Amino acid sequence: MLIKVINGPNLNLLGTREKDIYGRLTLAEIENKISVLAKELQCSVKFFQSNHEGELIEAIHDCRGGYDGILINPAAFTHYAYAIRDALTAVELPVVEVHMSNIYAREAFRHRSVIAPVCLGQIAGFGWVGYLLGLKGLVEHIDGK
Numbered sequence: 001m002l003i004k005v006i007n008g009p010n011l012n013l014l015g016t017r018e019k020d021i022y023g024r025l026t027l028a029e030i031e032n033k034i035s036v037l038a039k040e041l042q043c044s045v046k047f048f049q050s051n052h053e054g055e056l057i058e059a060i061h062d063c064r065g066g067y068d069g070i071l072i073n074p075a076a077f078t079h080y081a082y083a084i085r086d087a088l089t090a091v092e093l094p095v096v097e098v099h100m101s102n103i104y105a106r107e108a109f110r111h112r113s114v115i116a117p118v119c120l121g122q123i124a125g126f127g128w129v130g131y132l133l134g135l136k137g138l139v140e141h142i143d144g145k
């Protein structure tokens with residue numbers, strides 16, 4: 001089983017960015033934790049991060065043929081990027097959306113996700129652990145198919 005883990009804009013700054021909201025771990029440290037769980041779950045993971053919408057869309061397209069699912073934190077694109085939503089729909093793979101913060105407890109513009117309706121599920125508010133919860137849910141879903 002092969003899962004792509006995609007992170008959107010500004011998540012390359014984790015560890016230094018708004019630590020009170022997003023915690024102290026860097027993206028590389030979080031990716032390490034995801035790799036450890038992936039090994040336990042006997043799946044492979046590939047990581048991708050970009051600050052550019054088009055690159056994220058191409059990374060999603062590249063999941064066609066070969067990938068079994070997508071774990072994505074679209075960051076601020078969550079709230080308005082219809083092209084990312086359409087790309088996720090187009091590849092016809094199970095998708096889990098992750099947010100480190102509880103987007104529903106923050107500013108009003110974060111309360112809406114245009115991505116969530118095309119996802120299997122959404123995890124929000126558990127910090128970096130959300131990536132592990134999301135991976136577990138995604139793998140269980142794929143295994144159960």
Ligand code: DQA
Binds near residue numbers: 074
């Ligand atoms: C985020 C929440 C978004 O609203 C925000 O723009 C981010 C990170 C999260 O992980 O909590 O960049 O996706």
